[in-house]
Amino acid sequence: MLPLIPLVVGWMLVSKSTKSVQKHANQHQLSSVATPNLPSQNSASLAHSSLRAVKKFKDDAVALIFDDKRRQGIQDISLDEEVLSEEQLAANRRFKFSILLFASIATSAVIYAPLVLLHIPFLLYLSFPFYKEGIQSLLVERRITTRLVDAILGMGALAYTPFNPPILIVGSAGSVGVSYINKLIAKTKNGARQNLTNLLGPQPQTVWVVQGDMEMEIPFEKVRIGDVMVIDAGMMIPVDGRIQKGVGSIDQHKLTGEAQPAEKGVGDAVFAATVVLSGKLYIEVEKTGEETAAAQIGHILNETKDFTSSVQVRGRDIADRAAAPTLALSALSLPMVGANRALAILFSGVGYHMQILGPLSVLNFLQLLAHQGILIKDGRALEQVRDIDTVVFDKTGTLTLEQPHVGAIHRYNGYSETDILTYAAAAEHRQTHPIAKAIQLSADERQLSLPAISDAAYEVGYGIKVHLDQKLIRVGSDRFMTMEEVTVPAELQSIANSAHDQGHSLVYVAIDDHLGGVLELHPTIRPEAKAMVEALKRRGVEMYIISGDHERPTRALAEDLGIDRYFAETLPEHKADLIDQLQTEGRSVCFVGDGINDSIALKKANVSVSLRGASTIATDTAQVILMDQTLNQLEELFVISEHFESNMEVNLYTTIVPGLVIIGGAFLGMVGYGGSIVLFIGGLVAGLVNTALPLFRTQVDGKVQ
Secondary structure, eight states: OGGGHHHHHHHHHHHHHHHHHHHHHHTTTOOOOOOOOOOOHHHHHHHHHHHHHHHHHHHHHSHHHHSSHHHHHHHHTOSSOOOOOHHHHHHHHHHHHHHHHHHHHHHHHHHOGGGGGGGHHHHHHHHHHHHHHHHHHHHTSOOOOHHHHHHHHHHHHHHHOTTOHHHHHHHHHHHHHHHHHHHHHHHHHTTSOOSOOOTTOSOOSEEEEEETTEEEEEEGGGOOTTOEEEEOTTOEEOSEEEEEEOOEEEEOHHHHOOSSOEEEOTTOEEOTTEEEEEEOEEEEEEEOGGGSHHHHHHHHHHHSOOOOOOHHHHHHHHHHHTHHHHHHHHHHHHHHHOHHHHHHHHTTOTTTTHHHHHHHHHHHHHHHHHHTTEEESOTHHHHHHTTOOEEEEETBTTTEEEEEEEEEEEEOTTOOHHHHHHHHHHHTTTOOSHHHHHHHHHHHHTTOOOOOOSEEEEETTTEEEEEETTEEEEEEOHHHHHHTTOBOOTTHHHHHHHHHHTTOEEEEEEETTEEEEEEEEEEEEOTTHHHHHHHHHHTTOEEEEEOSSOHHHHHHHHHHHTOOEEEOSOOHHHHHHHHHHHHHTTOOEEEEOOSGGGHHHHHHSSEEEEETTSOHHHHHHOSEEETTSSSTTHHHHHHHHHHHHHHHHHHHHHHHHHHHHHHHHHHTTOOOHHHHHHHHHHHHHHHHHHHHHHHHHHHHHSSOO
């Protein structure tokens, strides 16, 4: 009974490992499972050392495939702590048990072959799920699947060759491989978060509200409709409401898609998940929590149906389609060529390897892509990308950057562009909002020397005034100029109207009591956008722009990039309707977006792409995250998808050809049960080599092929 000791010790170690994992899971309110007593310290230490050695070998040999690069990428963009699913826990236990069973069977075969028979109950235990699924598919689903073929083959093999240790060793080795693949699949399926949490970002624990003549700090959960909340610059608005007092500049592009910050005052509506860039606002609360506009987007998102196709299902379907013909051929051959060759036909496994090779190819490509900065959370996207014929871009934050740039400087009263930009940059030197940064960047590019300011007074929501070079400098909006009684030339109105129509914003600069000039800020197109659009055009992909911004700036961007079609002033829920419309026309759509307002469209699209650094809801929803925060890798995604499909086609050949050879050889009397095992495993090895080819090619030239 000595060979069974590794099995017994291993079973205890599995229980110990399960107890440790479930102790961690209990901290996240997962159910616990009772475990038996631990083995002796020496035995546990010895077995643990062996397992560590195996793990080290695995880590060194295939680190590129199975390291934590992809898992870490998902964790980096997630607010949730990773929790093992019940499926993962079960898969991990079964994998460890299959390794120890294989070791025990192999040891028994070497020492005393009949001891191998004692392992048959354990093999049946590992095979029980396959038997159960096979019988269930026949009796309940009324269809013949590979699981039924496996069940019949297993029982037939044990009946025909009960004293054949090599058969049992091969069977247990196969259990190790299948268990490991199932472990990896369970890990991948648990990689992407399923719950859309933290939709509005971290909620404040306390907020300031007006009570009588005072501002009081209260817990956020005690805020009620009708309360007046106080929001300072730099804070996110956590409710929907209406401004009762104050003026402020609000960044709401991630919710509405507007490129430029919105300047709002008394009576204007404001929304949760938007940020006050400047000013101090007193907001009368109208909606909180799940009633806000942002939360409503989340509700629509949760109700949107997900796609059900996957590589694993695809591989299973290929194998299942061959199950009934395989059973029929085996039954037909039994009286003709005998039980040995009938079992060989059952073992032919035409298409069977796709259940293993498909998911493994996916995992290899996912890890390789993660190393190249493309994080694919959902492996289904890999096979769907090659069918994409239409790419739809959100405008703000995707094709354009959040920070604008100084596009033009309008001079007045004899001041030069350098004078105007120098004064504006000096005044905005310590400000952190996007407009101030744009002005500072323009001054840096011109290498301007900024004078020191003697004092500064920031007029909330309007502008800033400072003293420098014995001059009073005012920088701000047209409202600020009116409030400061600075005369704005009448001819400037046409410039202002044109700028606003194009989605540009104006910053006025006054020196002492008269206007010195106006800075015109333009949206900044991503540097890589034009090259990316040209690359997609060469692939024959049609492109659209969808934007919540006004029609004229959206049209101007489309013309600049060479994109023929666009939709402007589009509400978030209508973005998803447009995706539906394109799909109804027979198009396969990839949507690229970055905001809360894009989340429904991301969910609806055949393939969804977002950029790292986008809103949490966007990166939760998107299947593909471009980790370098640019569009540079978008074309590469299409190229890699084609390589993946080529890899899958070769996988299919490695499982169909050996199966056909086995069937033909069995009927011709040339292949028996033992030969079928050799050919079957040979096809599997060839397939495994093919799944690893992208690794070797990547090591040669650094790209996936």
